[in-house]
Amino acid sequence: MEILDPQNTVLTNAEVYNIVVEKKKAFSSAPKDHRASPALRTVIYETLTYLSGSPAATQTEEQIKSLIRALSPYKFTGAEILQLINLRPKTAVEVQLVIEECEERLTEEQVNEIVEIVKQNFPIQSETKNSLEAAEG
Template structure:
């Protein structure tokens, strides 16, 4: 297999999941193709347990618009979409030189934007915290 243009676009986990779901639905009518069917199934199974399962095209689009004032590069935005952070530490890990580029207030604004557009992420984080308290 030859890569013709390696930088055409980067896809979010949500986009990959939707594409694979269409591929899987199309394959139901055709004969399954062994390894492709297995890879599609395993990848979908993984992605359905990630934050992208609760995302929509609209939530991603509006979130990206809300992130514009922060001057983030494309890979940073993609990381924020694929693995929405719930703490300031996670933002530090995702955004290069975040200490110099972002103030504490901006970090809190970023977290607020993420929770606003992806509320399912905060709920999942809260449930994990509750599980930890029970032990």
């Protein structure tokens, strides 16, 4: 994914993860006098540690686009879609916590449909990690 204007956009956790991984590689291969400061290295390390344990580490651009397309009939706000991508809700309660005025906007069936849409577009994290480890090994 390409960031068009970094000052005026929100990013998914997956996009942040990919950017931080790229920056870490760039800093690692840079000459010693152009490497990141200790404070920046700490931020990079902590960010990667957090995001590596989250769904962001396994989400692909195709999965995100597919989820956005599948959710388009529901007329969610950009912030709600971003939260659905980042949090990957697995239960109806988790969806209700993310969607503002969920009880008025969605039926119980629709909430359950959203849970299924998320599950279809984003495989369960542990299964994805196992398949990634098998592919690398």
